Amino acid sequence: MSDRDKQLREAAYQEVETHKSLVESDRFRLGYHLMPPVGLLNDPNGFIQYKGVYHLFYQWNPFKTEHGAKFWGHYTSRDLVNWEHHEIALAPSDWFDKNGCYSGSAIEHNGKMYLFYTGNVKDEHNNRESYQVLVESEDGFTFDKKGVVVELPEGYTAHFRDPKVWKRDDYFYMIVGAQSEDLTGKAALLRSSDLYKWEHLGAIAGAHVGSLEDFGYMWECPDLFELDGEEVLILSPQGLEPEGMLYQNIYQAGYFIGKMDYENARFDHGEFVEMDRGFEFYAPQTTEDDQGRRLLFGWLGLPEEREEDHPTIEYKWIHAMTLPRELRVKDGKLYQLPVEELKKLRHAEVIYQNVVLNEEEQAFAGIDGERLEYELTFNENPSGEVTIQMRNHATITYSPEKERLTLSRISFVDGKTIEERHCEISELKNLRVFLDSSSIEIFVNDGAEVFTARIYPDENEKNITFKTGQPTSVQLQAWMLY
Ligand code: FRU
Incomplete structure (x- = not known):
């Protein structure tokens, strides 16, 4: 671990210590939801069941109740009900992630845990760069950053982030949330046979790909999986205008059901459906567990919108995770139910x-x-x-x-x-x-x-x-x- 890494971790732990009693004195602290020990929590990351244990990482700014150079915080559980908080998994300590270890996912391969995340970098003129970074772990608790495995492919702006990785037949696939150069939201697909070398296959969905018209200026946190004989693409689009009852929050989270054509890197899909009708829900991520269940955590929060008005910030913390939910598809529609274990x-x-x-x-x-x-x-x-x-x-x-x-x-x-x-x-x-x-x-x-x-x-x-x-x-x- 580099000195920079150690310093950042120390500073974060110090922040937890300093504000612990203030944070814990807040009557709005939740009883059975996951929260940050101090500071700001946003997206669920790296959700996986690994060697029988559920791991859930999260976007974390320990220093402020605002967004910033994110760490990956780390929780584990054997039953999705009782959770243990662990040492920081990732700190923004390297040249390729100095402005944040942004969102990403986990996969198990040959007994190891691999994390993929977006290294967010801003230069002195506030120009953004983004790198997809690979991390290896032998045990799920100590993490070794292997460095950048994907540079920005042609045709996209630097809003290219939130890799979600899965295995299918002989290949690994990575879906990335993106903005193409015409400033519209896209989901980009990449392929690899070894998790290290990645080939960009193209935008599988987004404005003017297939029949979709303009649909927001950026798609964050995509997730693609099969469930109950259907293929589901979850994403968090930004830039949709309110339409009657729909799209009332600043940003949305929802899904398309469709058919993935891996040969031509195309996802043919139906209408976008919002996954949640309430006020705070964003950037959900799923995983499949050893019972074959498709499980989901969402961020019980939203970026940018009135974050400074949550009363918890006086107590130096903000936001939480939703309850873990199980997904099913019935009659072309996604259902969400709290996991059975919550009983x-x-x-x-x-x-x-x-x-x-x-x-x-x-x-x-x-x-x-x-x-x-x-x-x-x-x-x-x-x-x-x-x-x-x-x-x-x-x-x-x-x-x-x-x-x-x-x-x-x-x-x-x-x-x-x-x-x-x-x-x-x-x-x-x-x-x-x-x-x-x-x-x-x-x-x-x-x-x-x-x-x-x-x-x-x-x-x-x-x-x-x-x-x-x-x-x-x-x-x-x-x-x-x-
Ligand atoms: C979604 C998001 C992601 C990004 C992360 C940064 O809330 O903006 O696109 O990776 O949060 O914390």
């Missing part, structure tokens, strides 16, 4: 069978607090509006007439403006909701839609109430999570 967190179960909700707000013993899960199942189609109030801060509303589900919350910018996000739901069958001290994740109709958001309620506001415009028979179940 381990369930305590103090309450069940209310065949309760009739009506226009009076009703609360239920055992369904309140800061850290809980509840499941609402409709025994019949609701014919009137459904309203669930959570901690006087977030509200779920379903209108059968408009066939629309809405999440509204009180803005954390001014503490009063009501903000809304919507999604079309023709028939509401069930809702599964995870509340943590300052987050909410709502899984609608067995994971057909998801809403993810941060919420910052007052301490004494712990109540949850349910009402429906017309009497409606439901089943309610809840658990405290810890």
Whole structure:
């Protein structure tokens, strides 16, 4: 390890020590989500199950609650529920990553773990350079940077990053988020037979590749995989304009389902679908585990948008990861559900069978607090509006007439403006909701839609109430999570 590397690591650990008690005193620290020990966390990186252990790395700026020269922080778990935080995996200590070890992925090959990430470099005139860097690890805990394996191919600007690598038949493939010289977003594909020498095959998707018109000026964090007989390309495009209920956040995360033609380096696909309908969700990454499950973590945050207004920054930390989710494809649509293992967190179960909700707000013993899960199942189609109030801060509303589900919350910018996000739901069958001290994740109709958001309620506001415009028979179940 170079002196520069040691210095950077020392400085980061020092930062953790210095602010530990302040960070931990924040009542908005989450109970069962992954967070940075100090500073800013963004994208999930290098998600892999390696020698039976799940590794999740993350983009980390230990020095500020702002973006900057990122490190890779490191968590591991055997069950996706209990996590251990480890020493820093990567520090931005080299000429090829001096302005950040940006996002990337992990792959296992011949018993070793290989990481690929983007080395972000800015010169004195703020011109950007980007390099794809290879790292080897014998054990998953100590890392050896092997240096640059991919220089910028022709036809792209230096916005070329976030390599995701997988193996297929005799080759390794790398998909990279890119901007082509005409300033449109692209997903670039590269191929290698040894993980060291890479050949650029072309842009497999993006504006004017196939039938897609302009679709944003940059695509970040692409991920391509097969699931349930379909091929899915996940990406985080930047530069889409709001369109009705769609694309309401500064940047989006979503997917295309299609068919990958490896011969011609082309991904023929259908429409882009947003993966999350809430306020904070970005840059998700998946991996396949030894049970054959396609697992996903997303960043429970968004870049640039109002980051300085999150109240946690007074406590020197910002952002978190979503819950780990399992993906499935059914009838051409991506479903997301919290992984089965999260049931381990369930305590103090309450069940209310065949309760009739009506226009009076009703609360239920055992369904309140800061850290809980509840499941609402409709025994019949609701014919009137459904309203669930959570901690006087977030509200779920379903209108059968408009066939629309809405999440509204009180803005954390001014503490009063009501903000809304919507999604079309023709028939509401069930809702599964995870509340943590300052987050909410709502899984609608067995994971057909998801809403993810941060919420910052007052301490004494712990109540949850349910009402429906017309009497409606439901089943309610809840658990405290810890
Ligand atoms: C997405 C992103 C990536 C980049 C990383 C830097 O949030 O901008 O494209 O690699 O964050 O932290």
